Amino acid sequence: MSNLFLKVVSVIATIAFGIVVAACSVSPLSADEKPKESEASTASLTTEQRLEQGRKIYTQKCASCHGEKGQGADGEYDEPLVGDDSIGELTRRITGTMPEGEPDECVGEDAHSVAAFIHQEFYSEAARIRNRPPRVKLTHLTGNQLRQSLADLYAHFSGSMWLEPKHGINGVYFDGARWKKENIKIERVDPVIEFDWKSDGPGEGIKPEDFFVQWRGGLKVNETGSYEIVLRSSCAFICKLGNFNREFINNRVQSGDKTEFRKSIVLTAGRVYPIHIELYQRKRKTGQRPANMSLSWIPPQGIEDVIPERNLLANSPPATFSLQTILPPDDRSYGYERGLSVDRQWDDSTTAAALEFAEITISELWPAYQRKHKKDPDENRAKLRIFLSEFAMVAFRSPLDDETRKFYVDGQVDLAEDDAEAIRRCLLVVLKSPRFLYPSLDQDQSPSQRAATRLALTLYDSLPADEWLLKLVRENKLETPDQTRAAAERMLRDYRVRGKTRELMYEWLNLTHLTEITKDEELYPEFDAALVSDLKASLDAFLDEIIWGESSDFRQLFLADWTFTTSRLEQFYGENWKPEKGEDSSLVKSVSAPDRRLGLLSHPYLMSKLAYRDSTSPIHRGVFLIRYLLGRTLRPPMEAFIPLSPDLHPDMTTRERVTLQTSPQNCQVCHIKINGLGFALENFDAVGRFREKEGEKPINPLGSYTQLNSESATFQGATELAKFLSNSHDTHRAFVNRAFQHFVKQPVAAYGPDRLDDLTQTFRDHNFHIRRLLVEIAVIAATPQVSTPDEVQP
């Protein structure tokens, strides 16, 4: 009983949540779709006559519930009449279901006319853009943009990170429990830190009872969130994180039986944190203890694991800052985060963030600056003033005029005799200033400055802080699209873009808010948290390999016949999950399996997420495909349904049960689109394992889809579906739209009504090169619009 109840809730929750997003997003549709001749051919009416007829009928029979302009009517039908059905689909729908309760009243030619009218007037995307042209809105930094901007303000003074090819962590092993150059016995890159030397010591020439190890490297973080770092050792150790002098865990004293140390910290995506561990095995008069050491973590929503080699970099990165202040969630009413809401909670969080940043400035940036500028003159605290002015310039993405400098820097320094106090005051005003919080309040800035601001905001969610970029601004070298493109291409070679791209892929695959995947323990006893964690790592590696590999070909996301695997995955999913080369228990590329595997669609992380605990869910899969991968609009279901229980229909396949339940005409309006897509994936069971049969019955994976251009397609199973999606204009357009929204955080139509189609065409012309697309998006965002809506209006 309770199981059933859970199912209902989950269906309602999933579907209802999805609807909110879809209903509010601008659905992709070819920009100027007009009633098609073919659809009007059976009638003798001209287009004008048909529209006029449609208007009359709509006013008489529809407007009382749907509103004069399709905006909806209180208490009748609240939802606005908007969507991406073609006129033909609308006609069928009106014929079958409208007016409510009396569907016979409006059929045939009448229904066709009404459909044509509403499509032209307000329903279609083109109508909506025409009626209310989207504009580039002034927004404040989103939470993530604030977090990233602060990280780069810090990096401006500490140095920027490069793409480091060497993974693992540098270990230096000494004989004797202290740093002494001549006692170095081993210098090597350790792939991970997980050692149990027992009483033998780490290697030749090192006394097991008296040694010292220093590890140093970078911790690369791909997702923003709270990480619990777990260090275990029978020895004394010190761990520094974020800065080689910033203590994180201090176990300088080995005491009693305490061997486990845990501490949580918020880390930011696309950043590399210096990590430094010193381990001391000290000679004791009393019983010597065996030596061991491990470095693990629990990533956000993950499970505890030794920090893998792929997240460790064997070099010394510059110091990094990660904001710990908790920031309120941003407005997502457009389907992507935007800084639109102004309220006290947001304001309080910006204050807290400013004060937190002030403390790290006082303890790290300012002392380092003083050391670097020891010999500079310091009359009237000149050094402090120059330091704070530089800080304000980077934060404001602008040089300082006299008035600005007077209020933000000199005024604050003059009010506080104590340097730390002056820094606190100055940083509080600078980081609370509209000049920092509203990045596009920059109409008075140079074209190059404005371009750099937008490039950094688009690609990094941050501000220009790297010296090379600031130099281009000073030299006015970001004025043409070619210059901007060259800068964007350089910026793309950066972990920050990788972090933001990962977020895009999670948005596109609707995985951002996924918390956990659990399955029926009796049916799938080995499908546990560790396996799910491996699946996620496999998907992440797959995405990275395609996007950051040579061809960066979007179609490969659907067509690749390999994936990434681990020994655990191979054991669960069988021989198609063997490593490509030899035996390896870590995450490696798998063998090809062209018959059973095609890219993302067959990936169990996705397939098991889009399924119930004990059975598949063609509806979840279909809704996901249509809404996310194909970018189409779906209306919410008329009411919430409990899926038919397999127990009550033991002879039916899942496909048959779903077909039965969604057969009423009201359901078919949407399910005609949903089911056809979901059924094509029926070869993958609730945990994403390939199957030929469900119970005793063979799987029927025949699927279908009607495209935006009204053409329909059929496919036999996942392989054909994957091929179809990789070539589908709808898929391409949906991805380009999603990428633009995610990177720019403005509607693409605000950059021109044809911009989405043009950009989709460019994407195709460049062999679906994803990185190239990101560059083009950044160039569009950074190029001044002809009559930009955010210019001063007379």
Add this chain to the structure above:
Amino acid sequence: MTDYTSRRDFLRKAGISAMGVNLAMGLPSLVRAASKGENPRKQRLIFVFSPNGVIPKHFWPEVSEEKFELTRILQPLEEFKSQTLTMHGVCNKIKGDGDGHMRGIGCLLTGIELFPGDIQGGSDTPAGWSQGISVDQHLKNRLQANPQTQTRFGSLEFGVMVPERADTWTRMSYAGANQPVAPIDNPYQMFDKLYGQAKNRKMLASVLDGLSDDFRRLEKMISAEDRRILQDNIAMVGELEKDLKVELAASEKQSDVGHAVPTLPPNVREVNDNMPQITRMQSDLLVNSFAADFARVATFQITNSVGQPKMKWLGIEEGHHTLSHEPDKNEEAYEKLIKINTWYCEQVAYLAKRLAATPEPGGNGSLLDNTTIVWTNELGKGNSHTRNNIPFVLVGGGLGWKTGRALDFKNVPHNRLLMSFCEAMGQPAESYGNPDFCTDGVLTGLV
């Protein structure tokens, strides 16, 4: 019902002699009477630590129940002689792992052994952290558990020039087994802990006007449609400004009654030569935080066990610990050590003076009347590393013990003194630390 201003007052009025005190205090009904007054007296306790032992000859006064003579080192306490109690003969008898210094500081307030570990001192076996909670943290927990004695922080851990190094020699206070509490030795950091929030609110209030002006300046640059979000922002800043005014006015009113927020001299760096100034800043913050009733218990750890300050302001160039190892016959070192100990005593005296000059908020007398400073040390004598006759000099009336005396307990385990602290603070304990040293109960003859 009669009001008693203190335990002593109660005992006096109830006509109980010092001899009968322990018996009387064991009686539940009498205990209740003592603590049930409408305004129970606020009792406070400060542990001041200075390192490396003392020069006993110039430290310990001759035993006297009545009038005692201050020694050379204790001279700075002249003004508070009648409120001073010296306790000779209290010994730290904890054995086990760790060298004398480590056990000296690690067992001083915990009364229990150190864990085996890997920190090797100059002698003995290596050790780790203490196996138990220290008495300051224990009392804090007890006081915080009772709404009547609860305060904002419960306890505060002050330090002066404690090295940036967490090890057995730098930690005196423990929140539990294996849980050393790091003292805050940066006065600005302590200030932020005590007043940071209020100060930041004030700072925020002071910049909002300027920010609003800048908002308005920028507003002119943009379209009417975009101006809306900025105007919303300006309106919100206005609201915040109003709210902050109310909030700050209320807290100002409060601080008029209690105490004013102290002002620290700017830009004092944590370097050896600033030690006197930092000690003073920390003392001021401590007194202020007691006046504001932020806490009832504090530790004040000046340097650390084996501390090496160079007291150049006294004309001493050598580090304290190095000097403390010199034999008594090295007259120059001997003299310098007396000077160093005297300097520490001056710091205790300054603290006492500030407490005495601060009236007890909402009560009778001064803060010192209701606060006991316990000045202690990890060693009895530096060059022998003995933990017999640990310096315990008490100043003030917080514990309600009879002061103006120089006592000798003749070799009792210091655990019994820790128990006495608990009892005097209204939190009697069956034992404290290692129970083997507690069988004889609390010390007698204190009241």
